[in-house]
Amino acid sequence: xxxxxxxxxxxxxxxxxxxxxxxxxxxxxxxxxxxxxxxxxxxxxxxxxxxxxxxxxxxxxxxxxxxxxxxxxxxxxxxxxxxxxxxxxxxxxxxxxxxxxxxxxxxxxxxxxxxxxxxxxxxxxxxxxxxxxxxxxxxxxxxxxxxxxxxxxxxxxxxxxxxxxxxxxxxxxxxxxxxxxxxxxxxxxxxxxxxxxxxxxxxxxxxxxxxxxxxxxxxxxxxx
Amino acid sequence: xxxxxxxxxxxxxxxxxxxxxxxxxxxxxxxxxxxxxxxxxxxxxxxxxxxxxxxxxxxxxxxxxxxxxxxxxxxxxxxxxxxxxxxxxxxxxxxxxxxxxxxxxxxxxxxxxxxxxxxxxxxxxxxxxxxxxxxxxxxxxxxxxxxxxxxxxxxxxxxxxxxxxxxxxxxxxxxxxxxxxxxxxxxxxxxxxxxxxxxxxxxxxxxxxxxxxxxxxxxxxxxxxxxxxxxxxxxxxxxxxxxxxxxxxxxxxxxxxxxxxxxxxxxxxxxxxxxxxxxxxxxxxxxxxxxxxxxxxxxxxxxxxxxxxxxxxxxx
Amino acid sequence: xxxxxxxxxxxxxxxxxxxxxxxxxxxxxxxxxxxxxxxxxxxxxxxxxxxxxxxxxxxxxxxxxxxxxxxxxxxxxxxxxxxxxxxxxxxxxxxxxxxxxxxxxxxxxxxxxxxxxxxxxxxxxxxxxxxxxxxxxxxxxxxxxxxxxxxxxxxxxxxxxxxxxxxxxxxxxxxxxxxxxxxxxxxxxxxxxxxxxxxxxxxxxxxxxxxxxxxxxxxxxxxxxxxxxxxxxxxxxxxxxxxxxxxxxxxxxxxxxxxxxxxxxxxxxxxxxxxxxxxxxxxxxxxxxxxxxxxxxxxxx
Numbered sequence: 061x062x063x064x065x066x067x068x069x070x071x072x073x074x075x076x077x078x079x080x081x082x083x084x085x086x087x088x089x090x091x092x093x094x095x096x097x098x099x100x101x102x103x104x105x106x107x108x109x110x111x112x113x114x115x116x117x118x119x120x121x122x123x124x125x126x127x128x129x130x131x132x133x134x135x136x137x138x139x140x141x142x143x144x145x146x147x148x149x150x151x152x153x154x155x156x157x158x159x160x161x162x163x164x165x166x167x168x169x170x171x172x173x174x175x176x177x178x179x180x181x182x183x184x185x186x187x188x189x190x191x192x193x194x195x196x197x198x199x200x201x202x203x204x205x206x207x208x209x210x211x212x213x214x215x216x217x218x219x220x221x222x223x224x225x226x227x228x229x230x231x232x233x234x235x236x237x238x239x240x241x242x243x244x245x246x247x248x249x250x251x252x253x254x255x256x257x258x259x260x261x262x263x264x265x266x267x268x269x270x271x272x273x274x275x276x277x278x279x280x281x282x283x284x
Numbered sequence: 285x286x287x288x289x290x291x292x293x294x295x296x297x298x299x300x301x302x303x304x305x306x307x308x309x310x311x312x313x314x315x316x317x318x319x320x321x322x323x324x325x326x327x328x329x330x331x332x333x334x335x336x337x338x339x340x341x342x343x344x345x346x347x348x349x350x351x352x353x354x355x356x357x358x359x360x361x362x363x364x365x366x367x368x369x370x371x372x373x374x375x376x377x378x379x380x381x382x383x384x385x386x387x388x389x390x391x392x393x394x395x396x397x398x399x400x401x402x403x404x405x406x407x408x409x410x411x412x413x414x415x416x417x418x419x420x421x422x423x424x425x426x427x428x429x430x431x432x433x434x435x436x437x438x439x440x441x442x443x444x445x446x447x448x449x450x451x452x453x454x455x456x457x458x459x460x461x462x463x464x465x466x467x468x469x470x471x472x473x474x475x476x477x478x479x480x481x482x483x484x485x486x487x488x489x490x491x492x493x494x495x496x497x498x499x500x501x502x503x504x505x506x507x508x509x510x511x512x513x514x515x516x517x518x519x520x521x522x523x524x525x526x527x528x529x530x531x532x533x534x535x536x537x538x539x540x541x542x543x544x545x546x547x548x549x550x551x552x553x554x555x556x557x558x559x560x561x562x563x564x565x566x567x568x569x570x571x572x573x574x575x576x577x578x579x580x581x582x583x584x585x586x587x588x589x590x591x592x593x594x595x596x597x598x599x600x
Numbered sequence: 601x602x603x604x605x606x607x608x609x610x611x612x613x614x615x616x617x618x619x620x621x622x623x624x625x626x627x628x629x630x631x632x633x634x635x636x637x638x639x640x641x642x643x644x645x646x647x648x649x650x651x652x653x654x655x656x657x658x659x660x661x662x663x664x665x666x667x668x669x670x671x672x673x674x675x676x677x678x679x680x681x682x683x684x685x686x687x688x689x690x691x692x693x694x695x696x697x698x699x700x701x702x703x704x705x706x707x708x709x710x711x712x713x714x715x716x717x718x719x720x721x722x723x724x725x726x727x728x729x730x731x732x733x734x735x736x737x738x739x740x741x742x743x744x745x746x747x748x749x750x751x752x753x754x755x756x757x758x759x760x761x762x763x764x765x766x767x768x769x770x771x772x773x774x775x776x777x778x779x780x781x782x783x784x785x786x787x788x789x790x791x792x793x794x795x796x797x798x799x800x801x802x803x804x805x806x807x808x809x810x811x812x813x814x815x816x817x818x819x820x821x822x823x824x825x826x827x828x829x830x831x832x833x834x835x836x837x838x839x840x841x842x843x844x845x846x847x848x849x850x851x852x853x854x855x856x857x858x859x860x861x862x863x864x865x866x867x868x869x870x871x872x873x874x875x876x877x878x879x880x881x882x883x884x885x886x887x888x889x890x891x892x893x894x895x896x897x898x899x900x901x
Contacts, residue, residue, distance in 0.1 A: 070825035073832045074852070134881045138851035397701060475738035479798070481699055483751035483805055484728035493750065498741050 074139045081135065081152050082207065084128045085159065089204035089268075091121050092163045093197060096261065099169045100193035103254070104186055106178035114170040118163050125160040129153060147278060151271040155207065158264040158271075162200065165257045165264075172250050172257075180243045185251060188232045192255065195225045196262045203265035206272045215281030218269030225262040229255045337571030349572060354548065358564040363573050366553035369446060369526075370515055370580065373549060376450025377457055377514045382507060384454075385461025392462070393469040394491055406466075413459035421523025424452030429524055432544075439544025444525030446547040452520055457510035464506025468499035501592045508588040512581055518551040526552050550577045645672040647809060647839045648693060653707035655688050655697065662688045663872035666707070668858055670809075675831060675840045677850035677880065680860030681895070685872025686843045689860075690811050692716075693841060694730040695723040728755060731802030735814040737794035739786035739801070744769075744778050747786045747797055751805035764804055771837075772800035773830050792823025796830065803838075810834065812842040816849065828853045847896055850880065857883040859892045 069075050095117045102110040132152045135141070141149050173179060179186065199221045206214035232255045240248045273281050290298075341349055345362075352362025388409075396402045428451045433443035472495050480490035496503075527546040548556075554573045557565040648670035655662045663685025670676050670693075678686040688697070695716065697703040709716045716726060728751070739747050748765045757764065765782070769775040774796040778789070786797055795815060802810055812831075816824040831840055831853050844850050850857050858877040862870050876889045887893045 070822065070829050071852075072829055134885055137884045138880065140848050140852070473738070475734060475736055476740060477699070478696070478732075478734060479738045479740060479801070480750075481696065482694070482727060482732035482734070483754075483801060484724050485750075485754050486724050489754050493754070494740055 071139075074135075074141075074145075077131075077135050077139065078145065078148060081128060081132055081149070084124065084131075085152060085155055086204055086208045088121060088124050088128065088156070088159050089200070089207055091117065091124070092159055092166060093200050093204060095121070095163065095166045096193065096197055096200065099166050099173075100190060100197070102170060103173055103179060103193070104190045106173070106181075108174060108178055111170045111174045115167055118167045121163040122160065125156055125163075129156050132156070144275065144278075147275045151275050155268050155271050158268050162261045162264045165261045168257045169254050172254050176247060176250050179251065180247055182239060182243060184235060185232070185239065185243070188228070188235055189251070189254065189258075192225065192228045192232060192258050195228055196258045196265075199225060199262045200265045203268040203272075206269055210272055210276055212273060212276040214268075214276075215266075215270040215273035218266045219281070222262050222266045225259060229259045334571045334574050337568050338575045341568045341572035342575075349569075350576065354553070358562055358569060361557075361565070361569060363550065363553055363576050365548050366550040366573065367576065367580070369449075369547040369549040370551075370577075372446045372543070372547070373450045373453050374511055374514055374584075376447070377454045377511065378507075380451060380454035381458050381461050381510060385458050385506075385510075386465050386503060388458075389462045389465035389469060390491060390496070393466050394487070394495065409459050409462050413463055416519075417456055417517050418519045418523060420452055420456040421520030423455065424448055424520055424524040428452050437544050439541060441525075441544065441546045444546070445544045447543060448524055449521055449526065449547065449549070452524055453514045453517065456517065456520060457513050460510045460513060461506055464509060465499070465503045468502025468506065469495060471502060472498045497595065500595045504588050504592045504595075508585055511584050515577065515581055515584070516551055518549075518555055521549055521552055522555075550580070646670065647672050647712065648841075649710045649713075650689075650692075651708045651710075653689065653692060653705070653709060655685070655692060656704045656706070657700070658702045660869065661871045663860070666874045668874060668877050670839060670841055671856065672839050673835055673837075674855040675835050675842060675853055677854035677857045678841065678843045678860060679845075679847055679850045679857060679895075680872070680875075681862060682845075683870060683872065684860035684862050686858075686860045687813055688872070690813055690841060690843045693809070693811055694727045694732055696727075696732065698723050728805045729807050730809040730811060731805060731807035733795070733798050733802055733810065733812045733815045736818050737791055737798055739789075739794050739797050742786060743783045744786050744789070744797060745782040748800050748804045751801060755805060768800040768804040769797075771803050771834070772796045773826070773833070774800055790823070792819050792826055795819060795823070795827060799827075799830065799834075803834075807838065809839045809841065812840065814843055814845060817845060824849070851884045854880045856880060859883065859887075859889075859895060861891050861895070 095114055098110055098114050098117070101107060102114065132149055136146075136149050139145075179189075199218060202218055202221055203214070206218070211217070233252060236243075236248050236251050236255075243251070270280055270282075273279070345352075349362050350367070351364050352360060354365045355361040392402060392406060392409075396405075428448040429443040432438060432445065432448045437443070437445070437447055439445055476494050476498055477490055480494045481487075485493070527548045550573060554570050554577065557570040557573065560566060646669040648668075650666055650668045650670075653666040654664040666685075666689055678690060680686050691697045692705060692709055693711075693716075697705065705717055711726070711730070714721065740750060742750075745765055748768050749761050752761065752764050766775060766779075769778060774793060777793060778797075781788075786794060789797060795818075799810070799815075816827045819827065828849065831842070834840060835855075842850075842854065856878065857880045859875045860872050861875045862872055864870050876883065876887060876892045878888065882888075883892060884896060887896065893899075
């Protein structure tokens with residue numbers, strides 16, 4: 061944890077602003093995670109009724125993004141941050157973007173489900189997608205924890221965790237190919253895209269992990 | 285053999301090298317030292333010759349010299365009358381010149397609006413300080429001796445008494461008190477006044493509690509200068525009729541009779557003794573009286589320094 | 601900061617203006633509140649309402665046409681180049697310009713609805729409610745204790761002076777550093793401590809506004825941060841107006857910022873005027889006026 065909170069802190073207001081931004085990022089990440097779970101249930105059980113709920117939840121995330129982005133921007137302008145504070149604030153603007161994009165990808169999954177009028181009752185594919193959602197949720201959950209705790213090795217840890225997701229998505233693609241005749245080409249493409257969306261959510265989580273490492277160590281994990 | 289080019293370090297070393305003999309500086313320093321030594325020499329000579337004259341008197345007479353009244357006999361003559369007179373004059377100066385002078389300065393510096401009239405007043409006060417003291421003597425004779433007579437305090441001296449002398453001396457040192465107090469008040473930082481106003485003090489409260497205490501060391505210095513001047517002045521006293529020869533108040537004289545009767549002052553005693561036909565007065569008694577005068581001045585100075593330090597302690 | 605709030609709750613309140621006895625009767629600002637409001641944070645209520653204020657020194661118009669509101673429990677910063685009149689405006693808020701003979705005020709400033717320059721208003725009473733901290737730390741040449749006690753003393757305060765002094769020093773975050781040497785000279789303190797002592801001195805008269813004229817310009821960076829941190833604590837109890845040369849300081853501490861600039865007329869006369877007054881976030885991220893943008897980005901003149 062690099063944000064000072066001691067009694068001798070002469071810039072307690074600045075520190076509390078940094079703290080607010082940090083907990084804002086964490087909250088926003090948790091909201092995305094919650095929405096991802098919701099989308100997982102919707103896809104696994106073909107619950108079209110959850111789609112509007114997912115879209116609404118994302119509106120709240122977007123609103124939070126705008127607010128935190130403005131706040132971060134204003135803090136940079138007003139508090140003249142340096143060193144770890146500067147890395148944190150600049151990275152915060154990037155991480156906000158990564159989280160916001162992840163939220164949009166969750167909505168994209170829901171939209172696919174809506175467009176298809178529910179996914180086919182194929183147990184294998186449904187189970188595979190549920191597995192991927194769980195794996196992505198695990199990676200994204202780790203990145204939210206990393207935002208809260210700022211461990212130096214977040215970049216490496218998350219990169220490793222992401223491999224599980226990538227493997228599962230390749231398996232999904234193979235399985236879709238094998239069952240394409242059965243489910244039809246349109247649905248096959250739709251499911252492929254869902255796999256792609258989920259995979260990218262995990263990629264955003266990895267990016268966030270790399271930013272956390274940068275905040276703590278001033279180096280990106282794969283810089284050297 | 286290859287001659288290598290000089291390194292940067294060598295070039296810099298070459299540029300920085302050198303031994304200067306600062307002749308001008310040495311000469312100037314020697315001249316300053318000479319000036320100091322000359323001043324010291326004069327002072328030491330003066331003090332030695334006075335002390336040499338004074339020592340026999342103190343050895344023979346001891347305290348008796350200080351407590352004896354004036355006398356025509358050098359064996360019994362003492363400076364007590366002079367001490368009493370000088371102290372009386374100093375007391376009157378303290379009572380009259382300090383309140384008037386400090387009050388005037390506070391008004392001029394703190395209350396009077398900046399304008400041509402104020403400037404005119406200031407310039408005149410400065411000019412008054414450089415008026416020869418004998419002129420004040422004439423003023424004392426023309427006004428204060430008469431006033432003392434008019435209000436019925438002429439006593440046995442036709443008004444040529446310590447009251448007239450004290451008031452004359454007070455007027456003489458008034459410009460010094462005003463000028464030094466003004467300077468001291470002007471040296472008080474404006475920020476102190478602002479601080480006082482800032483917490484809701486009135487003008488009087490700011491002056492009373494902050495400005496005057498801050499200026500006190502400077503004001504005290506002026507006071508010491510003024511007292512020293514009053515102790516040392518002789519000319520105005522001669523003009524307004526100080527007793528230069530032998531005189532004695534009756535042993536049973538009342539306080540009023542003493543105050544309104546004839547008086548003398550230490551510098552006048554020294555002057556008159558140095559003119560006596562009997563050389564013993566000039567050779568041994570006058571130097572002894574000078575030592576007493578110096579001792580009184582130093583005591584006054586020391587008292588002022590002690591008081592000033594007490595003020596200063598809170599300001600450091 | 602927890603020890604400070606604890607200490608504040610056990611110490612009795614400082615004298616209530618208007619309740620304290622005075623040896624000389626004075627007109628008081630009858631409509632002004634005598635106590636701090638409960639801690640409710642910024643209410644948006646205007647403490648000062650400045651309308652078309654101009655200040656002249658003799659023939660020279662120092663600042664002209666200023667209109668602005670100062671809001672309760674906020675820190676308002678006045679910034680701008682040297683000679684823009686920001687300090688002059690600040691000194692109008694507690695009638696400090698009165699002690700300059702040639703100063704003349706036009707327009708109006710109302711304080712909680714009362715005309716500060718009204719005929720029945722006494723400048724001395726004004727300065728008890730509207731305290732001031734100056735550019736250079738200017739403690740009186742007295743003890744630490746006497747510095748703080750002076751304001752309440754001349755206001756005729758008759759309660760426990762020790763409590764008032766302690767409370768003021770605690771609020772100014774200086775108590776722990778000086779509690780063992782209250783009787784020593786204020787001049788023995790460091791510059792930053794002296795400035796906090798001046799803040800304690802201003803607080804001791806129980807004002808509801810603190811005016812600060814470049815309070816940190818003579819201090820080192822650490823002492824500056826300490827003062828700024830203190831201001832954040834103080835704004836819960838006081839309304840603060842600060843003049844500063846240091847834009848970053850205004851950006852860091854203030855809630856609202858007023859930018860002043862200088863206009864030069866045909867005769868070469870320089871007059872300050874208010875360019876822009878807005879929330880500090882707006883001023884420093886998206887100012888409305890080009891002049892403000894030029895100043896804060898350093899592309900001035």
